[in-house]
Amino acid sequence: MKREAVSMSDTLSKIQSLADLLTEKQLLELRRNLTIHKYSKNELIYNEGDVPMSLLCLISGKVKVYKSGVGGRTQIIRVIKPVQYLGYRAYFANQNYVTAASAFETSYICKIPMDLVYHWMEENIKLSLFFVRQLSLDLGVSDQRTVSLTQKHIRGRLAEALLFLQESYGLEEDGATLSIYLTREDLANLSNMTTANAIRTLSSFAAEKIVAIDGRKIKIIDMDAIKKISKIG
Amino acid sequence: MKREAVSMSDTLSKIQSLADLLTEKQLLELRRNLTIHKYSKNELIYNEGDVPMSLLCLISGKVKVYKSGVGGRTQIIRVIKPVQYLGYRAYFANQNYVTAASAFETSYICKIPMDLVYHWMEENIKLSLFFVRQLSLDLGVSDQRTVSLTQKHIRGRLAEALLFLQESYGLEEDGATLSIYLTREDLANLSNMTTANAIRTLSSFAAEKIVAIDGRKIKIIDMDAIKKISKIG
């Protein structure tokens, strides 16, 4: 498990695909204005209502974007893996953040002043189109998620969450264990259910030999079954 | 009630704010490539899985964008009023449509070939930034909606739907009657509930003198009560 800090050159190589879109001048400005920040496990990165100031890019670690709803219940809206960008929507919409973000585990995030990014966009079509594409992908996921979370039953929602985690963070060397260890509460907040129901439903999956659980480790035994449960809802 | 067809010059004046972003050359291309289409009540405009070919702009009428989920249940994702654009997300994300759209009532829609629009975007920053903004607003609404639909109770969801319809389509001259007449089924699909529950819950609101119903006409009597019910969920 790597534990070292992230250097500037590490960071620049990670955001290469964004940097490639920039002009020489913009690249220089990027180097001058980019900052790197460490967030510990469960540390808040931004909160609902905050003014969006920076484009964030997750360099290493894992992050959740969530929203608190009725009676303080939390819904995880999306999860972020390296190297993905976040925090841009609210700025473009001229709003304060309507979501919050925090680190699942120790994470390094680089920040680029959003005013600067927007400035670049005004003279850099490729960068603008990059965000058009990102936002379009995000919106598709969000619309799909609305329907899944409202219409699927508990088992379907949990199965979908497991698939979602697998797609987002992948599997360990055994090719079966999810590479992220979430609390049951996070799993519940991802699947729109109560913590007790996440625990119960996951136990059922284990009893049915669909998954094997060892604390927070979840090993997927029968992927087809999970896909089927997710699909039929 | 206006019933006439929509002319090219009507249309051009409606899409003025988009046209203003274009160069002279692009404006000429727009005039040559823009087409106007009439859709009757309940007519399908595009379907899930279709290849997105055109940027659509609703010139007159009312349109719903929806998604069919588990067991064919329909969720209305958003409603469109004149002059709003639709149909662009899937193209930008390089996907087929994941939603469908149809007309609540007779609607005129103008179509502009999406390849052309994208071409313009590649040489027109303002146009690109227009879509960045649109997508960002859409995404904010979608994320908010995910939480509302999953966490609010039936009464809260219906109240929210009524507010949403009021914001989208406004009120009639009496300053109280919603300017859109939906079937109870559409109201249910907007609020994530069964038709029977939409009927029942709306009847309750009427019994509580929060609204007055006359067929599909819904008159809002106690706006504060509706806002409160929506808020507390």
Next chain:
DNA sequence: CAAAAATTATGTTTTAAAACATATTTCAGT
């Protein structure tokens, strides 16, 4: 290392909403 706190686990009860059923009314097409 031990105590406190948080998390996981399960059983039971309650509740909200769906499913089912059946009239009644309204609407659309001939």
Next chain:
DNA sequence: ACTGAAATATGTTTTAAAACATAATTTTTG
């Protein structure tokens, strides 16, 4: 204007999931 279909209305039953409760672990922290 008539007729079948669609939409509305309302009552009853069933079911899924939340709420509540309590205990056993595990994790964190002083």
